[in-house]
Amino acid sequence: MSLPEQSDPRDSEIARLRAMLAHAEEVHELEKRQLARELHNDFGSALTALAMRMAILSRQPAGAPPAADQWAKANGILASLTRTARRIQSDLRPGALDVMGLKLALEEYLNDFGERNALGISLTLPEQELALEEVQAVALFRMFQEMLSNVQRHAQAQQVRATLAFEQDGQALCLTVADDGVGFDAASHDPGSSHGMRRLAERAAFLGGSAHFASAPGQGASMQVTVPLTPPHSLPQDTTRTP
Amino acid sequence: MAELLTLCGHYVRTAGDGPMALEAAAQFAPQLVLSDIGLPGMDGYQLAPELRRLAGSRRMVLAAVTGYGQPADRERALTAGFDHHLIKPLEAEILLRFIDAQAGLT
Numbered sequence: 001m002s003l004p005e006q007s008d009p010r011d012s013e014i015a016r017l018r019a020m021l022a023h024a025e026e027v028h029e030l031e032k033r034q035l036a037r038e039l040h041n042d043f044g045s046a047l048t049a050l051a052m053r054m055a056i057l058s059r060q061p062a063g064a065p066p067a068a069d070q071w072a073k074a075n076g077i078l079a080s081l082t083r084t085a086r087r088i089q090s091d092l093r094p095g096a097l098d099v100m101g102l103k104l105a106l107e108e109y110l111n112d113f114g115e116r117n118a119l120g121i122s123l124t125l126p127e128q129e130l131a132l133e134e135v136q137a138v139a140l141f142r143m144f145q146e147m148l149s150n151v152q153r154h155a156q157a158q159q160v161r162a163t164l165a166f167e168q169d170g171q172a173l174c175l176t177v178a179d180d181g182v183g184f185d186a187a188s189h190d191p192g193s194s195h196g197m198r199r200l201a202e203r204a205a206f207l208g209g210s211a212h213f214a215s216a217p218g219q220g221a222s223m224q225v226t227v228p229l230t231p232p233h234s235l236p237q238d239t240t241r242t243p
Numbered sequence: 244m245a246e247l248l249t250l251c252g253h254y255v256r257t258a259g260d261g262p263m264a265l266e267a268a269a270q271f272a273p274q275l276v277l278s279d280i281g282l283p284g285m286d287g288y289q290l291a292p293e294l295r296r297l298a299g300s301r302r303m304v305l306a307a308v309t310g311y312g313q314p315a316d317r318e319r320a321l322t323a324g325f326d327h328h329l330i331k332p333l334e335a336e337i338l339l340r341f342i343d344a345q346a347g348l349t
Contacts, residue, residue, distance in 0.1 A: 040310030041281070044331035048308075052247045055335030059250055 020202060027199055035088070042084045050077045087112070091145065102130055102137045103164070106144055110162055113148050120159040126166055130173070136227060139203050140164075140175055143211075146203075147177035147223045150196045155181025155221060172209070173229055178222040183215040200225060244277065244308075247335060253342070261285030261293070268297055275345055277329075280309040280320065291324035304345050308333060 053074040060067045090096065090112075096105040103125045114121035132140070144162070151157055157179035167174045197213060200223065204211040209227035245255045256271045258264035260283050268276065276294060280287035287307055294305060306327040307320040317328040329341065 040331070044310035047332035048244070051332065051335045052244050052338075055339075056247050056250055 023198060023202065027195060030195060035092075038084070038088060043081065046077050046081045046084070050074060050081070053077065087116075097137055097141050102132060102140060105141055106162065106164065109141070109144065110148070110160070113152075114160070117152055119151075119157060122159075122161045124161075124163040124165070126164060128166070131229075132173075133230065136173075136207060136229075139207055140173065140225075140227065143200055143203050143225050144175060144177070146196055146200050147175075150194075150223065151177065151179045151181065151221075153196075154184070155179045157181030157220065167226060168228075171229055172226050174224060174226045176222060176224040178220060180220040183217050183219045183221050185217055186213055186215040186221075189213075189215075197223075244338070247339075248342070251339060259283075261287075261290040264290060265293055265297060268294055272298075272301065273303060275304040275306065275342065277306050277308045278325075280307055280311055280316070287325075288319060288323040291320075295324045306341070 053070055057067060057070045057074065060070065090109065096108050100108070106125070107123055110121050110123050113119070130137075147162075148160070151160055159180045161176075161178045163174075163176045163178075165174050165176075166172070197211070201211040204225040204227060207227040209225060211223070211225045213221065213223055215221035245257045248255045256267045256273070258267045262285060264276075264278065267273075278287045278290060278294075282290065285293075287309065291305055291307075294303070304327070305325045306329055307325045308329045308331060309316070309320070310331045311320075312330040320328045327341070329338070
């Protein structure tokens with residue numbers, strides 16, 4: 001006869017962390033695969049096309065009418081490559097965040113997202129300045145990218161509304177992305193089964209916050225993350241005073 | 244690519260997907276086919292054996308031009324019936340030298 005095993009809360013915490021780590025690795029692989037696909041689809045073909053245009057140009061007399069046409073086509077490919085490079089760069093590291101702060105970075109990213117996907121967009125931002133830790137700003141921006149990526153992949157939407165707002169008397173920030181797309185049955189949908197939703201929930205949990213999803217078939221969808229705000233670290237006063 | 248090859252004196256036909264390529268091949272009887280792998284609907288791996296079947300005993304060089312550059316991708320292309328596996332981005336001079344090097348096409 002054996003005694004029933006006592007479940008140790010540390011075991012379940014270890015199991016939870018293991019599952020999170022395994023998921024993070026899986027997501028990392030997926031992201032690498034996505035980058036490889038973009039490089040293949042967008043760069044490989046466009047660079048090949050550009051190489052062909054340049055080869056055609058090198059075989060035509062300068063100033064001939066067909067040469068002007070070839071130059072225009074080559075410039076078009078170059079412009080498209082530049083846009084793609086900027087987008088991939090921004091996906092990899094939100095440079096705008098360092099320079100302009102979260103509010104303008106969200107605005108720039110949403111504008112570009114709307115343009116690329118021919119979607120109507122609206123963005124509501126708080127008037128107050130945000131005093132965020134870098135880790136919070138980066139995570140909120142990443143979650144915003146994730147939400148929009150979900151809209152792009154699943155929603156078939158015409159319109160996207162994004163809102164960043166203070167909540168809980170300014171103690172928390174709430175980021176919402178809502179669309180008017182096909183929606184899904186939120187009651188029967190397991191958020192853990194979707195990489196995007198799971199990633200959102202994990203990022204929010206990492207910051208001590210939470211993620212919520214609301215939708216119904218044909219009714220659009222809404223994704224919301226709420227993260228608590230911690231006051232930015234301040235230096236002790238005496239270290240900033242001159243003697 | 245088609246414009247460059249035309250400029251270099253080759254007769255070229257283009258097709259946007261697998262079924263169109265088969266239709267063009269049936270009329271045009273190409274000596275050489277350059278085909279992407281990632282095609283809409285019917286991919287390059289499915290297209291290659293169909294093109295071979297269509298050509299029967301006629302000599303035809305089949306080359307995949309693709310961004311899938313891993314050794315396993317090359318192996319899969321050769322197994323599907325491609326003679327060559329060219330990787331994008333592809334330089335124009337390399338493409339032209341490749342085409343000139345194919346027997347019977349110079």
